[in-house]
Amino acid sequence: MENLNAYPGFYELAATRYSCRNYLPKPVGRDLIAAILDTARLAPSACNRQPWTFIVLDSRQGRQMVLDSYPRDFIKPVGTFIVACARHNESWHRASDGKDHADIDVAIAVEHICLAASSLGLGSCWICNFDHVALHRDLKLPADTEPIAIIPIGYPDPEAKPSPKKRMSLDEIVRWENS
Numbered sequence: 625m626e627n628l629n630a631y632p633g634f635y636e637l638a639a640t641r642y643s644c645r646n647y648l649p650k651p652v653g654r655d656l657i658a659a660i661l662d663t664a665r666l667a668p669s670a671c672n673r674q675p676w677t678f679i680v681l682d683s684r685q686g687r688q689m690v691l692d693s694y695p696r697d698f699i700k701p702v703g704t705f706i707v708a709c710a711r712h713n714e715s716w717h718r719a720s721d722g723k724d725h726a727d728i729d730v731a732i733a734v735e736h737i738c739l740a741a742s743s744l745g746l747g748s749c750w751i752c753n754f755d756h757v758a759l760h761r762d763l764k765l766p767a768d769t770e771p772i773a774i775i776p777i778g779y780p781d782p783e784a785k786p787s788p789k790k791r792m793s794l795d796e797i798v799r800w801e802n803s
């Protein structure tokens with residue numbers, strides 16, 4: 625696409641990031657995790673409220689908490705999980721209808737994390753299908769703080785290939801005005 629030639633780096637990053645479900649049992653250093661989290665810090669948020677907390681779990685006990693709330697084999701070799709949490713008391717609520725924008729804000733930050741990991745050659749995966757009650761309890765989170773997503777960060781197994789992207793076409797998802 626002609627208009628994408630100006631930023632091939634970003635297009636390639638968006639196209640190559642994928643949900644990694646095959647990790648090597650090789651830990652990622654905290655320096656890389658901090659560099660990744662710094663891109664979450666830069667994410668936009670409604671009214672710039674930044675209503676988020678990112679919990680890094682890289683101890684045996686911390687990783688077990690994640691496994692307890694999301695018992696899947698593919699995350700067992702992962703050395704670091706980031707739990708992205710929304711702080712609903714801090715987020716912007718639209719005056720007209722009270723809509724809480726915390727989930728949107730956290731989602732943007734989480735995707736920054738996933739793209740940053742991919743740019744560093746690391747694998748990641750959005751995980752939302754976890755037992756949120758168990759994780760909230762085990763992490764001793766305050767009442768207004770909700771775990772939104774668990775993000776495993778690890779080295780992808782080079783033997784495992786990502787599945788091809790299945791996406792709708794632009795025609796299916798875009799409505800152009802006056803056409």
Ligand SMILES: Cc1cc2nc3c(=O)[nH]c(=O)nc-3n(C[C@H](O)[C@H](O)[C@H](O)COP(=O)(O)O)c2cc1C
Binds near residue numbers: 641643749754
């Ligand atoms: C909000 C959200 C929640 C998701 N939850 C899970 C999950 O709990 N477990 C999982 O394996 N993948 C989960 N995924 C990953 C999606 O299945 C994946 O992004 C989608 O199938 C597209 O594949 P791709 O990321 O490889 O391009 C989630 C993705 C999003 C955006």
